[in-house]
Amino acid sequence: MSDHTHGTHEVGEIPPANTGAIWRTFWILSAITAVEFTLAYLMKAGGLRTSFFVIMTLVKAFYIVGEFMHLKHEVKSLIWAIVVPIVFVIWLLVALMTEGAWIGISVFG
Amino acid sequence: MAATVTHDTLTTDSDAIFDKKTWMGGVEPMKVSYGKLMMWFFLISDTFTFSALLVTYGLIRFSYPAWDPAIYGEVFKFSNLYWPTPEMVYAAVPFLHGVHAPLIFVGIMTFILIFSSVTMVLAVEAGHRMDQADVEKYMLWTILGGFTFLGSQAWEWSHFIHGTETGTTISEIVNGQTIQRTIFGANLVENQYGPPAFADLFFFITGFHGTHVFSGVILNILIFYRAATGLYARRGHYEMVEKVGLYWHFVDLVWVFVFTFFYLV
Numbered sequence: 001m002s003d004h005t006h007g008t009h010e011v012g013e014i015p016p017a018n019t020g021a022i023w024r025t026f027w028i029l030s031a032i033t034a035v036e037f038t039l040a041y042l043m044k045a046g047g048l049r050t051s052f053f054v055i056m057t058l059v060k061a062f063y064i065v066g067e068f069m070h071l072k073h074e075v076k077s078l079i080w081a082i083v084v085p086i087v088f089v090i091w092l093l094v095a096l097m098t099e100g101a102w103i104g105i106s107v108f109g
Numbered sequence: 110m111a112a113t114v115t116h117d118t119l120t121t122d123s124d125a126i127f128d129k130k131t132w133m134g135g136v137e138p139m140k141v142s143y144g145k146l147m148m149w150f151f152l153i154s155d156t157f158t159f160s161a162l163l164v165t166y167g168l169i170r171f172s173y174p175a176w177d178p179a180i181y182g183e184v185f186k187f188s189n190l191y192w193p194t195p196e197m198v199y200a201a202v203p204f205l206h207g208v209h210a211p212l213i214f215v216g217i218m219t220f221i222l223i224f225s226s227v228t229m230v231l232a233v234e235a236g237h238r239m240d241q242a243d244v245e246k247y248m249l250w251t252i253l254g255g256f257t258f259l260g261s262q263a264w265e266w267s268h269f270i271h272g273t274e275t276g277t278t279i280s281e282i283v284n285g286q287t288i289q290r291t292i293f294g295a296n297l298v299e300n301q302y303g304p305p306a307f308a309d310l311f312f313f314i315t316g317f318h319g320t321h322v323f324s325g326v327i328l329n330i331l332i333f334y335r336a337a338t339g340l341y342a343r344r345g346h347y348e349m350v351e352k353v354g355l356y357w358h359f360v361d362l363v364w365v366f367v368f369t370f371f372y373l374v
Contacts, residue, residue, distance in 0.1 A: 068229075100168035
């Protein structure tokens with residue numbers, strides 16, 4: 001880093017920006033959000049629409065974590081250290097959804 | 110950064126000797142600095158907090174009846190007897206008073222946050238190129254996006270708290286007698302849009318997320334200041350921008366889930 005000893009920048013030494021992947025990710029996220037909107041307006045609420053929403057949300061999460069947070073390009077041990085604990089969230093989700101449905105039956109009949 | 114002991118480059122794949130010592134200190138087995146790794150682990154713990162809030166929303170929503178046109182009538186009305194359809198609750202847009210525009214404003218907020226995530230990652234990219242002017246520019250855009258989101262959320266909260274013009278008439282049992290009462294807006298104990306728990310969860314989930322956005326804006330301002338005064342240029346790297354960037358993207362990520370599971374579903 002000996003080139004950068006002075007705080008002020010000289011125009012010649014800064015390499016050009018490389019932002020292709022960033023903007024590609026932005027367009028993917030925007031497009032998915034736009035599709036979610038369209039579905040919210042066009043489809044009737046129900047299990048099918050909800051599953052579309054869940055899938056598209058997970059795709060968006062993949063791009064945000066993978067590209068913006070750069071996790072896709074980290075070493076495998078770091079990727080797994082972050083991804084594996086999410087199993088507990090899935091467990092919690094399944095357990096409490098089931099519980100909620102039972103509370104509903106017992107309270108409201 | 111790894112403390113250099115005797116060898117020049119201490120990576121896990123540089124030398125067979127180090128395979129045994131990968132996890133014994135002095136090297137970075139995950140090839141990220143201590144600070145970045147700890148930011149990741151903090152974010153995982155924060156993931157659990159937000160997951161708990163959203164799963165709680167699911168639990169309580171599932172325990173209430175949903176609006177059923179066959180029972181409650183074809184036209185959706187607010188009632189404390191069933192869980193509201195979110196798009197009926199969040200249908201107002203600033204400057205368009207009385208216009209029914211479901212989810213439009215929430216959609217705008219979503220795009221604001223996605224866009225501020227993009228400017229954040231552009232700031233990180235500029236940091237890799239040691240381009241101080243670009244880091245400053247993109248950090249300012251990110252801060253602006255954060256404030257815009259917070260302002261939008263303040264408007265949405267205000268609208269939610271004050272309620273619609275007509276309010277909702279609810280029946281409740283007071284001292285053994287059923288009385289009718291019209292309530293406007295929502296707070297932690299009563300809610301014109303549905304069961305009080307719906308308003309409670311709205312305040313808790315979006316409030317907790319908004320607090321994160323607010324902390325993120327403060328951190329971004331700090332990073333902007335330190336970049337603008339040349340601290341990172343003198344230090345020789347802009348890794349602090351990356352660490353705070355991780356937090357900022359996480360806030361965006363949480364909003365993606367809140368958007369789906371609170372507003373869309």
